[in-house]
Amino acid sequence: MNMDDSVKIYGLCLERLKHQIKNAKDRLAAETRTTPDHVLLESYYTGESEDIIDILELYDLEEKTFESLREKLNDLAYTVSVLVSETLTFGFTEEGHLGLYLSIPDRSLSPSAFAVNHSA
Structure with missing residues (x-):
């Protein structure tokens, strides 16, 4: 996909996220x-x-319930x-603050760990 990195999805800037991901991976490598x-x-x-809705610019959220916000955050995380x-x-820090997390694959798993057994 050839997309301008300065694109924002709600309050998330793709260019900033790519930079943060690179920095996180560099730290993990060291x-x-x-x-x-x-x-x-x-x-x-x-x-x-309400603060989360404002920060991430989720103004199209129809219901301002925590459940609808959680669903919107899941959709947003998937899209990004x-x-x-x-x-x-998205998840919450130990302090109870919303955070955006990068999932790190388990390096101990080999590709064969994901093989599907078709003989069953």
Whole structure:
């Protein structure tokens, strides 16, 4: 997909995310301890629904419930994941703030671990 990196999806800038992903991967490559299963790329320093809607510019959210916000965040994470070719998820930090996370594949799994058994 040939897309301008300055594109924003709601409040997420693809160029900024790609830069953050590269930095996170560089830090992980230099890490000598065990690799985490996810890395925080951005924290929005709030857990309040209204603040999250404003920060991420989710103004088309019809119902302002936490459940509808969660669904919107899942959809947004999926869309951006496809555009940056990485798995991104929203979650909450230990402080209770919404964050955007990069999922790190388990490096100990070989490609054969994902093979489908067709003989069953």
